[in-house]
Amino acid sequence: MPLDKETVLAQANAACKNTLMETLEIKVIDYGDDFLVASMPVNSRVHQPDGVLHGGATAALAESVGSFASHIFIDTETFFVRGIEISANHLKSIREGYVYAKATFVHKGRTTQLLDIKVTDEAGTLISVCKLSTIALPKKK
Structure with missing residues (x-):
């Protein structure tokens, strides 16, 4: 029986x-049949020296939410998930508040x-x- 969302x-x-x-401080906050959402506060802990969100922190958020999504939708008794490639295009800076990463499947194969x-x-x-x-x-048994 599937577990409830909470x-x-x-x-x-x-x-x-x-x-x-x-x-x-990444938190998984929502998921559905084909997506997962996580949040991360934007503060000095994730800033680059000029006070905006570091691209590496954004990539870490993206890989975390994507890997969790893959993990939730596979048989974890038999398999484990590893990220094998990530790309990120940073379009806008942010200095404070929260960012939200929503991972959706483009391909949900048995292996990849x-x-x-x-x-x-x-504000959306x-x-x-990012692509992961x-x-x-x-x-191993």
């Missing part, structure tokens, strides 16, 4: 303890997955467009 979100966020996601990740600000303005390829690898 349980899935709680489990995803609990998995972030003592990781980069916790350091960057391709996700489109849109990063927006609180597009900040970055993931691979599902069999766990």
Whole structure:
């Protein structure tokens, strides 16, 4: 039986303890049949020296939300997920507030997955467009 949304979100966020996601304060906040959304505060912890959101922090947010999406939609008893390629086009700067990354599947294969990740600000303005390829690898028995 599938888990309810609150349980899935709680489990995803609990998995972030003592990781980069916790350091960057990334929170998984929503998901559906073919998408997952996470948020990240924009503050001095994720700024580049001139006070705007660092592209590397944006890429970390995108890879986190995309990898979580792939993870949620595979058999985790048999497989684990790894990111194999990420690209990011940064379109607009942001100094404060929150950014939201929404990962949607372009391709949901048995072995490889391709996700489109849109990063927006609180007003819905597009900040970055990212693509992430993931691979599902069999766990060793």
